[in-house]
Amino acid sequence: MGSWGDRLVTHASNVALRYMAVMVCGLSLAHARAEAKMLNFDEGRLEQGLMPDGCNNPFRETAKFIDFYETSIVTMAAERGARAKGVESLFAIDSLRDRINEISNRSGGEESAVDRLIVTQLCHYEKIATQKNVGAGAKALQIFAKTPELHDHLAAIAPKLLGDTVALYKAQQRAMRDTKNQENFVISRQNEIRRAKDLGEAKVRQLIE
Secondary structure, three states: OOOHHHHHHHHHHHHHHHHHHHHHHHHHHHHHHHHHHHHOOOHHHHHOOEOOOOOOOOOOOHHHHHHHHHHHHHHHHHHHOOOOOOHHHHHHHHHHHHHHHHHOOOOOOOOOHHHHHHHHHHHHHHHHHHHHHHHOOOOOOOOEOOOHHHHHHHHHHHHHHHHHHHHHHHHHHHHHHHHHHHHHHHHHHHHHHHHHHHHHHHHHHHHHO
16 A cells, blocks of 8 residues: 555546546547538528527526527528628637536536626627517517528627637636646645655655665
């Protein structure tokens, strides 16, 4: 059985290895999931996708809004083309969101900062559209993923939304680097402890031989 110093060093090394494995695996899973999601398009999706209720509900189901966003941008690309205004940026936002959530190990449906950005913009459009609708004398309003006005709104806010998402991604990367640096510092201190222990044992052997 190893000494406590050996066990400390081994534990710290294992933590660092697990950290790197999570990063690599997370990025791979994010890329695979995003690719499968974007390619899994069927024509019926053009006629589906109703914006969920809950913009004013603090306990809203974020996953439903994100699914609506993804359906909207897929429909937008299918109807307007991959090079249409805002489409590339909107897909980049979705890809970054996947990366951030995978690296953060958000698999339980927790709302991330990027999720909040997306939901805020969807709800902002709903508010604008509802006000126009009420002004026209209508009471009920349904917003579909194929709604052209929604696509116009998403295209208009795409540059700002992408910039904010990139900033969040970089902030997360900085935080992860800080965590890694802290782990390296701990390992280096533990290595010094081990070295001191070895030197002490060598000193004892010199004194008693």
